[in-house]
Amino acid sequence: DAKTTQPTSMDCAEGRAANLPCNHSTISGNEYVYWYRQIHSQGPQYIIHGLKNNETNEMASLIITEDRKSSTLILPHATLRDTAVYYCIPLGSNYQLIWGAGTKLIIKP
């Protein structure tokens, strides 16, 4: 299973773009990169995922490097409600998400 490395914590000003990096240098060719977040005392919430191409949905954008060794989650206009722990997780053919420690993102007014 691929391992990931994420910053322990980050701050971002409200209204600005939040860019969360993730290193997954051991990811294999068929593993998707998934991003989830967990707001305090709630279950994790799916944000976005991708394999090779950059992806965008109503919540965020995902930029994956060409060599697939790292990715960046972008929240374009962060709000206070985006304060959460963000997890970058490779998903392989066993359909099991292996969770790391994630990045604690704090949005400041």
Added chain:
Amino acid sequence: DVKVTQSSRYLVKRTGEKVFLECVQDMDHENMFWYRQDPGLGLRLIYFSYDVKMKEKGDIPEGYSVSREKKERFSLILESASTNQTSMYLCASSDSSSMNTEAFFGQGTRLTVV
């Protein structure tokens, strides 16, 4: 709106009690998972199931068992609850047809064993 529903949000049980945590999903998903989450340790997989009556051990199955008699329901059983099983328990489900699909989580059950 798709849903994974866990039977209790908060639960307090005594040491030695048999505890049932229930999880129901309405998305006709094949895969269902039970995790526990503890401060500093993140989410750890206890058991998962790929189909009815099928179960697989995760990373920390000791002290737990599971039951999947119907596709929509996945139960986690603590045969004899102990204080070190005090934790947040999270259930999830996903479609098995492809890796290109997300998992959906319940809101969690915060279990305290006294």
